[in-house]
Amino acid sequence: EAQVTQNPRYLITVTGKKLTVTCSQNMNHEYMSWYRQDPGLGLRQIYYSMNVEVTDKGDVPEGYKVSRKEKRNFPLILESPSPNQTSLYFCASSRGQGGSYNSPLHFGNGTRLTVT
Amino acid sequence: RKEVEQDPGPFNVPEGATVAFNCTYSNSASQSFFWYRQDCRKEPKLLMSVYSSGNEDGRFTAQLNRASQYISLLIRDSKLSDSATYLCVVNLFGGAGSYQLTFGKGTKLSVIP
Numbered sequence: 001e002a003q004v005t006q007n008p009r010y011l012i013t014v015t016g017k018k019l020t021v022t023c024s025q026n027m028n029h030e031y032m033s034w035y036r037q038d039p040g041l042g043l044r045q046i047y048y049s050m051n052v053e054v055t056d057k058g059d060v061p062e063g064y065k066v067s068r069k070e071k072r073n074f075p076l077i078l079e080s081p082s083p084n085q086t087s088l089y090f091c092a093s094s095r096g097q098g099g100s101y102n103s104p105l106h107f108g109n110g111t112r113l114t115v116t
Numbered sequence: 117r118k119e120v121e122q123d124p125g126p127f128n129v130p131e132g133a134t135v136a137f138n139c140t141y142s143n144s145a146s147q148s149f150f151w152y153r154q155d156c157r158k159e160p161k162l163l164m165s166v167y168s169s170g171n172e173d174g175r176f177t178a179q180l181n182r183a184s185q186y187i188s189l190l191i192r193d194s195k196l197s198d199s200a201t202y203l204c205v206v207n208l209f210g211g212a213g214s215y216q217l218t219f220g221k222g223t224k225l226s227v228i229p
Contacts, residue, residue, distance in 0.1 A: 042221035
């Protein structure tokens with residue numbers, strides 16, 4: 001089954017404790033992206049990657065890191081989480097510009113992160 | 117002007133009603149457009165792409181108005197199961213080699229028995 005898989009689904013952690021949220025897709029998609037969603041603010045892009053070893057900042061990259069060493073994986077790293085990073089996070093992938101400009105995004109199930 | 121703008125709603129409509137949402141975008145060069153549906157606390161799911169000539173999928177009709185820079189979604193014969201938030205998504209910068217999707221904040225629809 002074609003899918004984007006995020007783990008974990010729920011995570012509660014404390015301020016300053018490094019964490020990684022994994023994202024994997026099995027559709028051979030070139031483009032991958034991370035979003036956070038907060039009430040009243042909609043989906044905001046954190047980082048995105050057009051292809052392996054190519055990553056770029058989105059709208060709200062502060063406090064986050066990503067890597068794209070393999071095509072299928074795009075982990076999101078919080079080196080020192082803070083309470084303002086409590087949010088619902090989504091990973092997404094698509095064929096991106098390698099397919100056509102009309103390539104839709106496919107989303108993972110989401111990770112609900114709470115930082116206390 | 118916000119890049120992709122939607123009326124947040126909520127739209128409260130009775131079952132069987134027809135409801136329409138609009139979404140405006142800021143860049144006239146934008147090339148691709150989508151409507152997504154998002155249920156509470158779940159991932160957004162593609163509802164339909166929006167094509168230049170307009171397109172229909174069952175009770176759902178999407179249209180593009182390039183002159184006025186908006187897209188629309190029409191839902192006919194609303195069902196309770198249509199209750200969700202509808203997200204407008206635009207590839208704002210268009211053109212070859214450009215792929216940067218921007219989301220509206222969503223329009224909330226509640227279909228009432």
